[in-house]
Amino acid sequence: xxxxxxxxxxxxxxxxxxxxxxxxxxxxxxxxxxxxxxxxxxxxxxxxxxxxxxxxxxxxxxxxxxxxxxxxxxxxxxxxxxxxxxxxxxxxxxxxxxxxxxxxxxxxxxxxxxxxxxxxxxxxxxxxxxxxxxxxxxxxxxxxxxxxxxxxxxxxxxxxxxxxxxxxxxxxxxxxxxxxxxxxxxxxxxxxxxxxxxxxxxxxxxxxxxxxxxxxxxxxxxxxxxxxxxxxxxxxxxxxxxxxxxxxxxxxxxxxxxxxxxxxxxxxxxxxxxxxxxxxxxxxxxxxxxxxxxxxxxxxxxxxxxxxxxxxxxxxxxxxxxxxxxxxxxxxxxxxxxxxxxxxxxxxxxxxxxxxxxxxxxxxxxxxxxxxxxxxxxxxxxxxxxxxxxxxxxxxxxxxxxxxxxxxxxxxxxxxxxxxxxxxxxxxxxxxxxxxxxxxxxxxxxxxxxxxxxxxxxxxxxxxxxxxxxxxxxxxxxxxxxxxxxxxxxxxxxxxxxxxxxxxxxxxxxxxxx
Numbered sequence: 119x120x121x122x123x124x125x126x127x128x129x130x131x132x133x134x135x136x137x138x139x140x141x142x143x144x145x146x147x148x149x150x151x152x153x154x155x156x157x158x159x160x161x162x163x164x165x166x167x168x169x170x171x172x173x174x175x176x177x178x179x180x181x182x183x184x185x186x187x188x189x190x191x192x193x194x195x196x197x198x199x200x201x202x203x204x205x206x207x208x209x210x211x212x213x214x215x216x217x218x219x220x221x222x223x224x225x226x227x228x229x230x231x232x233x234x235x236x237x238x239x240x241x242x243x244x245x246x247x248x249x250x251x252x253x254x255x256x257x258x259x260x261x262x263x264x265x266x267x268x269x270x271x272x273x274x275x276x277x278x279x280x281x282x283x284x285x286x287x288x289x290x291x292x293x294x295x296x297x298x299x300x301x302x303x304x305x306x307x308x309x310x311x312x313x314x315x316x317x318x319x320x321x322x323x324x325x326x327x328x329x330x331x332x333x334x335x336x337x338x339x340x341x342x343x344x345x346x347x348x349x350x351x352x353x354x355x356x357x358x359x360x361x362x363x364x365x366x367x368x369x370x371x372x373x374x375x376x377x378x379x380x381x382x383x384x385x386x387x388x389x390x391x392x393x394x395x396x397x398x399x400x401x402x403x404x405x406x407x408x409x410x411x412x413x414x415x416x417x418x419x420x421x422x423x424x425x426x427x428x429x430x431x432x433x434x435x436x437x438x439x440x441x442x443x444x445x446x447x448x449x450x451x452x453x454x455x456x457x458x459x460x461x462x463x464x465x466x467x468x469x470x471x472x473x474x475x476x477x478x479x480x481x482x483x484x485x486x487x488x489x490x491x492x493x494x495x496x497x498x499x500x501x502x503x504x505x506x507x508x509x510x511x512x513x514x515x516x517x518x519x520x521x522x523x524x525x526x527x528x529x530x531x532x533x534x535x536x537x538x539x540x541x542x543x544x545x546x547x548x549x550x551x552x553x554x555x556x557x558x559x560x561x562x563x564x565x566x567x568x569x570x571x572x573x574x575x576x577x578x579x580x581x582x583x584x585x586x587x588x589x590x591x592x593x594x595x596x597x598x599x600x601x602x603x604x605x606x607x608x609x610x611x612x613x614x615x616x617x618x619x620x621x622x623x624x625x626x627x628x629x630x631x632x
Contacts, residue, residue, distance in 0.1 A: 162312040165330035169308035169343070172335060172619060173301035176344030179626050181235045182293050183224055184503055185345035186577075189215065190264035191274070192293060192346050197259035199278035204271060209262030214252040218289050221245040227630070228504040235630045249288035270437060272388035273348035296346045303350040304343030308334035310357035311589040317364035318590050319597070328596045328608035329589030335615040336588070337622035341502050342579055348390040349579060355386045356396055356583035360549070363403045367545040370414075371407040373422040379404050380426030387433040394434075395559030396583060399552030401430060406544060469561030472576060489576070495521070498578040500622055505577070507629040509621075520614055524595040527607070531598030553584055 183189050193215060197205040211219065219225070221244060227233045236242060280295040312330025319325055333339065343350040359382050366375050383400050386393035408423035415422075467480045472489055476482055487493070499517045500509040532539060539546065564575040596608035 158309075158313070159316070159326070161327045162309050162316075162330060165312045165327070165334045166305035166309040168331060169334035169339065170301050170305035172340040173304035173343035173350075174298055175623060176337075176340040176626075177294070177297035177301060178344075179623050179630075180341065180344060180503070181222065181227075181630050182290050183219065183222060184228065184235070184630065185341070185347060186504060186579075187265055188346050189219060189224070190266035191348065192289075192296070193260055194263040194266045194269070194274045195277045195281050195296065195346065196289075197261065197263060198271065198274050199281045200259040203259070203261075205259075205263035205267045206261045207264065207267045209260060211262055212260035213255060213257055214249070214289050215260070217248045217252050218245070221248055229506045231506050231629060234632070237631060245290075246288065249290060253288050269348055269390055270388045270433070272385065273351045273390070276351075277346065293346060297344055300346060300350045301343050303354040304334075304339055306354035307339060307343070307350075307357045307585060310354065310361045311586040314357065314361040314364050314586040315589050315593050317361065317368050319593055320368070322593070322597055322604075324605050324608060325593035325597055328611055329593035331612050332592040332615050333585050333589040335612070335619045336582075336585065337500070337502075337619045338498065338579055338582060339585065340619065341622075341626075342582065349392075349582065352386065352390045352392060353582050353585060355382060355389055355393070356552075357586050358382055359386070359396070359400050360552075360586040363400070363407075363548060364545075366403075366407045367542070367548075371411040371419070371422075373418070376404065376408065376411075376422040376426040377429065380429035383430035384433045387430075387437070392556070392559065392580065392583070395556040396552055397430070397434075398555045399548060399550075401427070402551050403548035404430075406548060465562065465565050468565045469558060472561045472564060473557060493576045494578055494581070497576075499618075500625065501578065502622065502626050503629055507626055509625060524592065524611065527595035527598035528591050529598075531594045534598075549587065553587070556581070556583060 183192065189211065193211055194205050196212060196215065197203065210216070221236070221241070223233070223236060227235050236245065277296050277299060280299040281292050284292040284295040308330055311333040312326055315329035316326045339353065343353070359379065362375060362379050362382060366379070379400065383397055383404075386396060386400075404423065404426055408419050411419035411422075464481075467476070468483050470477070471480065471483050473494065474490060475488065495517075496514045499514055501507070560575045560580050567575075592611055593608075596604050596611060598604075599607035
């Protein structure tokens with residue numbers, strides 16, 4: 119009796135085991151977005167918050183429409199939000215925006231530092247009254263958006279959300295909300311810059327914060343992210359690309375990370391035409407990483423590469439087809455620089471001199487101007503408003519001291535770890551390709567205006583997509599001070615950047631309200 123009971127028990131256990139084996143296996147649970155966000159260090163969120171608040175402050179101290187091309191960008195958003203159609207180069211601003219420009223005295227104030235913006239109670243009451251009446255007008259949008267009309271629509275489509283939410287207020291109310299929305303992109307730029315530094319220097323935790331906070335406090339980032347301008351989104355997208363590349367170089371390329379890179383390139387192409395200079399370097403990184411991944415993944419790596427490239431290039435193809443169908447240049451305003459290439463050696467010489475001193479035998483296109491310092495360094499230190507708000511001359515002289523110290527410490531750290539640089543030469547070459555592509559694009563478009571204008575696009579804001587590399591330089595400089603003094607030097611760098619940002623905002627206040 120006991121034996122039969124034992125046999126029945128054994129058969130029952132076997133049947134249960136068979137049923138268990140027959141059940142479909144549960145698929146592994148993929149980490150949720152919430153879990154991924156929880157893995158982001160608190161310091162990274164702090165850097166993002168500082169950048170957002172900084173841009174918000176800049177949006178308040180800078181008068182409406184007193185940022186380069188902001189009237190045109192606002193007109194683009196207005197046309198898209200109110201009519202659902204894209205703007206053109208011809209025509210005039212809407213009556214509502216014309217009233218705002220006139221009552222704000224923009225034509226008198228812009229590029230004329232001796233004039234201030236409106237300040238009296240009577241002027242402000244007139245502005246508010248005129249804009250309230252204009253907001254009730256049945257007019258919808260305006261086809262004119264000037265230089266902004268050539269830009270892709272993604273940034274403006276996103277800005278249509280805060281524009282629509284504030285439709286019950288005046289145009290200035292809508293601009294204020296759009297500026298705050300744009301400040302979020304400043305936060306994303308600092309966030310991804312922190313994460314990029316973390317991937318580049320994984321063993322030095324405190325240095326990540328130095329790089330991330332340094333980027334968050336860059337005055338030009340706050341100035342541009344506190345305005346209605348697609349540059350703000352361009353900085354964030356490019357910072358995300360730097361982070362994605364650094365992560366893939368360190369941890370390997372998966373199908374998911376390849377598709378993310380492809381999607382980021384697509385978003386960049388839909389954000390601003392300047393991304394055309396960044397895209398080749400980003401795609402080069404994707405190809406290099408795919409070749410590396412093929413050693414372990416085989417053909418699957420190339421399948422991922424093909425899908426990522428299709429995603430990345432699809433917006434560009436649509437943009438080219440649209441421009442050709444409407445009778446424009448294939449690449450819009452960017453194509454102007456390409457179409458004007460009749461003397462390639464002269465253009466190469468010009469582009470070189472736009473950034474560096476001329477070589478022997480070169481014709482001097484910028485006679486008496488040291489472009490490296492007078493355009494790129496000085497204008498990074500302080501050039502705001504309609505490129506008419508500057509510091510006193512002695513500030514630019516003084517700024518050379520901390521800049522030189524940071525450069526020396528960074529070079530010292532790189533020399534100590536020369537072996538690591540050689541091992542990461544391919545990764546560094548990809549970052550170099552991104553830098554070179556952007557600089558050549560800026561120089562080529564500037565050459566199109568030469569000699570009528572010496573350096574039309576010689577503005578430091580156009581190089582801000584490379585801000586993650588600045589964050590890396592700051593982190594390396596702090597590490598270059600050694601283990602004992604490194605954290606103190608990092609703290610000193612952050613204090614320096616805070617002071618630079620605060621005094622830049624005060625300079626803006628003095629320019630428009632002093």
